[in-house]
Amino acid sequence: xxxxxxxxxxxxxxxxxxxxxxxxxxxxxxxxxxxxxxxxxxxxxxxxxxxxxxxxxxxxxxxxxxxxxxxxxxxxxxxxxxxxxxxxxxxxxxxxxxxxxxxxxxxxxxxxxxxxxxxxxxxxxxxxxxxxxxxxxxxxx
Amino acid sequence: xxxxxxxxxxxxxxxxxxxxxxxxxxxxxxxxxxxxxxxxxxxxxxxxxxxxxxxxxxxxxxxxxxxxxxxxxxxxxxxxxxxxxxxxxxxxxxxxxxxxxxxxxxxxxxxxxxxxxxxxxxxxxxxxxxxxxxxxxxxxx
DNA sequence: GTACATCCTCTAGTGACTAGAGGAGCAAGC
DNA sequence: GCTTGCTCCTCTAGTCACTAGAGGATGTAC
Numbered sequence: 415x416x417x418x419x420x421x422x423x424x425x426x427x428x429x430x431x432x433x434x435x436x437x438x439x440x441x442x443x444x445x446x447x448x449x450x451x452x453x454x455x456x457x458x459x460x461x462x463x464x465x466x467x468x469x470x471x472x473x474x475x476x477x478x479x480x481x482x483x484x485x486x487x488x489x490x491x492x493x494x495x496x497x498x499x500x501x502x503x504x505x506x507x508x509x510x511x512x513x514x515x516x517x518x519x520x521x522x523x524x525x526x527x528x529x530x531x532x533x534x535x536x537x538x539x540x541x542x543x544x545x546x547x548x549x550x551x552x553x554x555x
Numbered sequence: 556x557x558x559x560x561x562x563x564x565x566x567x568x569x570x571x572x573x574x575x576x577x578x579x580x581x582x583x584x585x586x587x588x589x590x591x592x593x594x595x596x597x598x599x600x601x602x603x604x605x606x607x608x609x610x611x612x613x614x615x616x617x618x619x620x621x622x623x624x625x626x627x628x629x630x631x632x633x634x635x636x637x638x639x640x641x642x643x644x645x646x647x648x649x650x651x652x653x654x655x656x657x658x659x660x661x662x663x664x665x666x667x668x669x670x671x672x673x674x675x676x677x678x679x680x681x682x683x684x685x686x687x688x689x690x691x692x693x694x695x696x
Numbered sequence: 697g698t699a700c701a702t703c704c705t706c707t708a709g710t711g712a713c714t715a716g717a718g719g720a721g722c723a724a725g726c
Numbered sequence: 727g728c729t730t731g732c733t734c735c736t737c738t739a740g741t742c743a744c745t746a747g748a749g750g751a752t753g754t755a756c
Contacts, residue, residue: 422733432734437713452721454734467686474660474685478712488682495679499671502681506664513657516650519615523647530640538636540643541629544615545608563702573703578744593752595703619743 418448418456428465435465443468443478443485476505559589559597569606576606584609584619584626617646 425432438444439455444464447455464485471481480501487498522543529539566573579585580596585605588596605626612622621642628639663684670680 420733431714433715434713436735441712450721452734454721463686471685472712474663484682484685487676487679488686491675491677493676495671495674495676495681498676498679498681499668499673502664502668502671506661506668509657509661509664513654513661516654516657520647520650520654522615523643523650527640527643527647530636530643532640533636534632535628535634535636535639536632538628538639540636540639541625544612544625545604545629561702572745574745575743577704582743593703595752613743 418450418458419462421455421457424457424462424465427462428469430465430469438465438468441478443482474505475509476501480505559591559599560603562596562598565598565603565606568603569610571606571610579606579609582619584623615646616650617642621646 419427421432421435424430425435428435430438435444439446444461447457447461450456467485467488468481471484476484483501484498487493487495526540526543529543535541560568562573562576565571566576569576571579576585580587585602588598588602591597608626608629609622612625617625624642625639628634628636667681667684670684676682
């Protein structure tokens with residue numbers, strides 16, 4: 415006789431906000447749980463694990479559709495994990511690119527801020543660099 | 556007798572797409588240019604500079620509202636550049652945080668991908684780490 | 697004159713939520 | 727039993743910075 419977990423409790427336990435949980439149900443990422451007599455959602459331990467999986471994946475920057483694939487893979491333990499590996503590898507490559515781009519950006523911003531004369535806008539390096547792309551060393555993305 | 560630049564040309568020159576230029580006009584980031592007899596937008600060199608400023612700022616990750624402030628600062632050259640400096644400094648701090656977070660994430664993803672057995676999902680590190688937050692060393696953001 | 701490119705306006709869609717309205721259910725204290 | 731206050735329900739609309747597409751007008755090259 416296992417009684418269900420309320421959405422509030424599953425939210426606390428998983429770290430996913432209540433409206434977000436309902437949103438995940440709406441888009442089919444989380445199965446619709448049974449309801450109580452009073453029409454409240456009633457979750458079990460498996461739902462909590464699934465939500466934790468989702469939250470963790472989101473934290474790691476995976477998109478909802480990638481998570482959809484990862485979740486369906488998790489449900490089929492005997493399948494080859496090639497797909498999961500591909501998703502993670504692609505994601506890793508993206509992250510590396512982003513770090514490189516942000517590092518270049520950081521240098522440019524530092525140059526801007528350090529160059530700030532703390533005087534008038536006329537002589538401000540911040541505005542100056544933004545206005546004239548030629549003075550900028552950042553050409554990332 | 557200076558004749559106006561078409562939206563297509565100003566788009567090419569600035570690197571901002573045509574619909575985006577119209578969008579910027581709609582939200583009041585770029586002033587509405589005069590129109591030709593045939594109702595086409597007619598830009599001048601100043602508009603091009605402004606657009607370049609916007610594009611560059613967006614590339615550097617500034618938000619539209621920050622750009623609004625930076626642009627209005629640019630228009631008042633005798634004002635103190637404190638505000639511009641504050642915006643850039645805050646942005647720099649954000650970027651540094653993001654780099655730190657992404658670097659932790661990168662390590663975690665590398666651990667996932669390297670640990671992949673290239674076998675079945677059952678023994679796949681990728682799925683394993685996502686499912687069990689305790690096995691993950693990434694607690695960033 | 698006829699293709700074809702470019703332009704116009706307008707509405708709606710994207711991703712991943714978040715906010716708010718308006719109402720119902722439930723547990724605790726009096 | 728009754729009130730208070732919390733959690734829950736559904737639904738719609740808003741966020742950010744664009745992007746896509748419909749349906750039509752204008753401009754230009756041959």
